[in-house]
Amino acid sequence: MVVVSVWGRNLGAMAEDTSRWGFETRAIHAGQAPDPRTGAVIVPIYATSTFAQDGVGGVRDGGYEYSRTANPTRTALEEALAALEGGKHALAFASGMAASDIALRSLTRPGDHVILGNDAYGGTFRLLDKVLTQWGVEYSTVDLANPTATRAAVRPNTKVIWSETPTNPLLGIVDIAALAAVAAEAGARLVIDNTFATPYLQSPLGLGADVVLHSTTKYLGGHSDVVGGALVTSDAGLNEQFAFLRNAAGAVPGPFDAWLVLRGAKTLALRMERHSDNAERVVEALVSHPKVTKVYYPGLAEHPGHEVAAKQMRRFGGMVSFSVEGGEEAALAVAARTKLFILAESLGGIESLIEHPGKMTHASTTGSPLQVSDDILRLSVGIEDGADLVGDLLSALD
Secondary structure, eight states: OOBOOBTTBOOGGGSOBGGGSOHHHHHHHTTOOOOTTTOOSSOOOOOOSBOOOSSTTOOOTTOOSBTTTOOHHHHHHHHHHHHHHTOSEEEEESSHHHHHHHHHHHHOOTTOEEEEETTOOHHHHHIIIIIGGGGTOEEEEEOTTOHHHHHHHOOTTEEEEEEESSOTTTOOOOOHHHHHHHHHHHTOEEEEEOTTTHHHHOOGGGGTOSEEEEOTTTTTTOSSOOOOEEEEESOHHHHHHHHHHHHHHTOOOOHHHHHHHHHHHHTHHHHHHHHHHHHHHHHHHHHTOTTEEEEEOTTSTTSTTHHHHHHHOSSOOSEEEEEETTHHHHHHHHHHHOSSSEEOSOOOSSSOEEEOTTTTTTGGGTTSTTOOOTTEEEEEOOSSOHHHHHHHHHHHHO
């Protein structure tokens, strides 16, 4: 049961049980009751590094002492994120990669093994391949959409199965419930990066995942004006491990960053509907274009993961990738010609973006089994007028 509290103070019997509320109501009210002192209906930005104590070690009612450990604005965000993901605990971080780092360093020790999808975000691959291997962590990549192949990849020292769904940038789909069963058999933890789907479109914890990760920079923030990350779980022990290491390492967002993500989350449902609407229009145009050789979108009936996506997602989201006839040179030319689709990294904002994964977000995978084909472009379809977005892409392609 998730309750509404006043920025860290559990109100017990006075609190509302938010589990009975719809998603949109939780996004606006969970963890965000009006300030009991002033009546402010929006959570204030608590721009303070430290809090007065009633004597040595005598923290006051809210339980706050130092903002690296906890801050009331961040607490409100964490309560909201837990409610949106259907989890019992959430922690906010300075970035999605900070959350990834804390999760992996909490869940593994030197000599442990991690299974990673063979279509993973370049930053996650880089963290494992270039950083954690120096600490003695082993990893292997596999097609996580194939339960048989995933079971075959399990080793006696496997501690984590790390999956995105949809994946970045090829929009691959993993059956979360099936993967959870493999992880349980292996005695491993299943971490699902839910950044592309968001908690509005998909609920991994309800399908058996142990931990849900977000780059809150993306759809949860939604306005390309903040960098952040989050981990959500219903396991109190895991949450305690994450919280300890976060505090020890200091990978925390400032109160203004937490406030921006909290503000963005309020309109997540509305935005995801429009992102999905526009993506479907873009996909329809791309599929029939003679210079487009392949479109990657789970909403397409021919997409390999379409049936699974239809089962575990509310809609298919705002991310689209496609291959351009003529290879890298042609793809780069298209990316250079768009006007409304801005050439930039990141995703999930209200504006539309286009990027070349091979040279941008996934450059770190060059020469590895995760290398992205050089003819692929990735779109983050925004909430502009859908006809304008289609026209922009068609002009760039022609």
